[in-house]
Every structure is written in structure tokens, then in C-alpha cells.
Amino acid sequence: MAKNTTNKTQLIVEMASNQEYFGGNSWDWISIFGNHNLIDGGNGNDWLGVVGSDNTVVGGNGDDVLAAASMQEYSAAENTLDGGRGNDTFDTFGASASAVSGVGALITGGLGMDQFHLRQNSDVMLNNEDSYGRESIQDGDTIQGVFDVITDYAAGELLDIGVTQLRTDPMGLTHMWPGHSHLTLNDGEYALVRGNWGGSGEFDVASDGADTLVVFDFDPPQENFFEYNGSVVLVGVSDAASINVGSIPV
Numbered sequence: 001m002a003k004n005t006t007n008k009t010q011l012i013v014e015m016a017s018n019q020e021y022f023g024g025n026s027w028d029w030i031s032i033f034g035n036h037n038l039i040d041g042g043n044g045n046d047w048l049g050v051v052g053s054d055n056t057v058v059g060g061n062g063d064d065v066l067a068a069a070s071m072q073e074y075s076a077a078e079n080t081l082d083g084g085r086g087n088d089t090f091d092t093f094g095a096s097a098s099a100v101s102g103v104g105a106l107i108t109g110g111l112g113m114d115q116f117h118l119r120q121n122s123d124v125m126l127n128n129e130d131s132y133g134r135e136s137i138q139d140g141d142t143i144q145g146v147f148d149v150i151t152d153y154a155a156g157e158l159l160d161i162g163v164t165q166l167r168t169d170p171m172g173l174t175h176m177w178p179g180h181s182h183l184t185l186n187d188g189e190y191a192l193v194r195g196n197w198g199g200s201g202e203f204d205v206a207s208d209g210a211d212t213l214v215v216f217d218f219d220p221p222q223e224n225f226f227e228y229n230g231s232v233v234l235v236g237v238s239d240a241a242s243i244n245v246g247s248i249p250v
């Protein structure tokens with residue numbers, strides 16, 4: 001399909017893979033279930049959603065909603081969301097299998113005051129064996145998980161992660177043999193970890209790092225050995241005071 005310059009609203013809901021969809025100048029609703037697709041909303045305030053992996057969603061001009069849900073059981077979703085100009089809203093959902101790492105949604109807000117509603121859950125853990133037996137994380141540890149990533153988070157943009165209680169104590173560890181430890185938060189807490197994002201599903205803990213990883217426990221209470229956690233990398237964000245955690249009004 002070629003670029004779309006019509007002014008007619010399109011409503012598209014399809015199962016597809018390896019396809020391209022282009023919205024026109026009006027508002028469009030495009031919702032695709034499948035992998036390796038391109039969805040470009042064009043101008044207007046569009047609603048664009050994908051369920052699957054390796055999809056690219058482009059909002060373009062307008063105040064768009066871009067949503068990505070993972071449906072995979074064994075791999076990270078690796079969807080790319082690009083909001084473009086306008087005050088865009090991003091939604092992520094999904095859960096990954098145990099011990100999987102990678103990127104859930106790679107998000108670029110673009111121009112405007114964007115907001116982020118993130119509910120991607122994964123097995124967030126330390127994968128360096130020397131963490132075994134320690135009480136908490138420290139510089140030099142490597143956190144692994146399926147991270148959402150915001151490449152251009154700007155100070156004050158609203159981050160809705162389902163919890164609002166900042167943990168000020170160091171995160172605890174639940175040790176699992178062989179050689180890894182799960183990050184442990186109380187239900188309803190989030191924590192900020194400074195470090196350096198490795199470009200995929202690894203984050204190196206360093207108190208003078210260039211990036212911040214937000215880890216959050218938005219699950220209903222579970223009394224298992226360990227819980228999955230949400231996680232989002234804020235690339236290039238090192239000032240905790242610039243991070244605005246709250247709730248997007250519905």
C-alpha cells in the first residue's frame with residue numbers, strides 16, 4: 001500500500017504479517033494482530049495498535065495513541081513506536097516467559113508533551129553469579145529483563161506505571177540457584193536504578209551511569225518465590241527529579 005493522502009477516516013482491524021498500512025489526513029483507527037508490520041497513521045489524531053512482535057508504528061502529526069501488546073510466550077516483542085509531532089500517548093501490555101530478555105517496546109515520543117502508560121511484565125533479575133547471597137544490588141551488577149525503552153523522555157512527561165510509591169531502600173534480592181537473583185519490591189512500589197543501558201535486554205548498574213531503569217511491581221499481590229516486574233529504561237535520564245510518575249486520567 002502506498003502513502004495515503006485522502007481525508008477519509010479509515011477503520012482497519014486485521015490479522016496480518018509483513019504488511020504496510022497508511023492512514024490519511026483525518027483520524028484513523030488501525031489495529032493489527034501479527035508480526036513485522038508497518039502502521040503509519042499520517043496526519044490527524046490516530047489510534048494505532050499492534051499485538052505481536054517486530055512491528056513499527058508511526059504516529060506522525062497529531063495527538064496519537066500508539067499501543068503495543070506482546071502475545072509471545074518465549075521472546076521479547078521488539079516493537080517500535082514513534083509518536084512524531086503532537087502530544088502522544090503510548091500504551092504497552094504483555095508478559096514474557098521466565099528468563100527472557102530484550103526490548104518490549106522501543107518508544108520515541110517525538111515533539112510534544114507525551115505520556116506513557118506501561119504495563120509490560122517480565123522476569124527482571126540479576127544475571128551475574130556473584131550477586132548470589134548478597135542482600136541487595138550494587139554497582140557492577142547486570143539487570144536482565146524485557147524492558148520497555150523511552151529514547152527521548154523529557155522532564156515532566158507523565159509516566160503511568162500502575163504504582164506511585166517510590167522505594168527509597170535498596171531493592172531486595174531473591175536468590176535462585178544457579179547463579180541469578182530476582183529483584184524484589186513490595187507490591188505497589190517502584191524503584192529507580194542508575195546505570196547504562198546495553199542496547200537490548202541488559203542494564204549495567206552504575207551510580208554514575210547515563211541512564212535510569214525504572215522497575216515497578218504493579219502485579220496484584222502474589223506470594224510466589226518471586227514476582228515479575230515492569231521495567232522501563234529512560235535513555236539519557238540521570239536526574240531522578242525529572243521523572244514524573246503518576247496516573248493518566250481516564
Ligand SMILES: [Ca+2]
Pocket residue numbers: 023024025026027028041042043044045046
Ligand atoms: Ca491519520
Ligand SMILES: [Ca+2]
Pocket residue numbers: 059060061062063064083084085086087088
Ligand atoms: Ca503524533
Ligand SMILES: [Ca+2]
Pocket residue numbers: 083084085086087088109110111112113114
Ligand atoms: Ca510526540
